[in-house]
Amino acid sequence: MENTILHKADTRGEANHGWLQSKHTFSFANYYNPERMHFGALRVLNDDIVDGGMGFSKHPHDNMEIISIPLEGDLEHKDSMNNLTVIKNGDIQVMSSGTGIQHSEYNKNTDSKVKFLQIWVFPNAKNVTPRYDQITLNAADRHNTFQQILSPNSDDAGVWIHQNAWFHLAKFDKGTSKEYSIKSKGNGLYVFNLSGDIKAGEQVLNARDGYGIWDFEKLNISADSEAEFLLMEVPMQL
């Protein structure tokens, strides 16, 4: 029997730092909700908006897979492995912090905001060698289908991480319906609706709603309007 959990957009935690507006699906920093610590290996899902020219100063990470997906604007990344890059809408960035890494992230533009998703996944191996990667995705490849953007395999589509996880982006026209099949037994699926209205099974999801489902094999997702959403399949056992 499947299990589900619904996180409506307006129940997320919130942080307002002036230059940063962040919505937290799971407990993060000053937002603490013991009922919302993680969904399996998915630990953080932050929906961030950063003012022009502002950003996160240099800070350390370790033993976490960190994925950034820009939704609007340009984000400049600089890290202790001498990477200096800019990621923009259409890109996906991954950082395996492993034994430790320091990085900073700033809005590259001074006259516009950058909006991005910051996602942390618990790794399946500790103290790995830190690594960084980013790729540009072809937006056409998610039209009315699931575009794989992340997997555990370095030779598969999208970026890869140290976890038995798969992420897909999709942009559906109104009326489109498609079935998602779980890739690895024991995994759960977290659906984060970016825009529009969709149904995950029978559950209606509006913009920025999140919905987790586990102990299932297939899930039908349909669009009640033009919609864009992110699917995150992750192990449920840590």
Place this chain on the structure above:
Amino acid sequence: MTKKQILVVGRHQDTNEKVLHLINSNEQWIGKGSITDENALEMYQNGAFDMALLSGGIEVESGIKLRAAFTEKNPDVVVLQHFGGIGTLTADIEKAFQ
């Protein structure tokens, strides 16, 4: 003005040291660190910490247990989770103390 004392619990020595450096560069705060739960609990019992910062690598279950132990001794202690690094660390600590 009394400095606020902050206990940083993280599994990774190097990350802990970087977090402590950030904390101790603020003249209103004093940070001390531990990489094990046992040592952290001992430091907490013998100290007078205003905040416990759960830092990189702390397992979810450990975080729950530490939070319970810290608040049991001092219900007013601020427990701030910081699992694996936050770019807004300083601002989050300031906000938590407000």
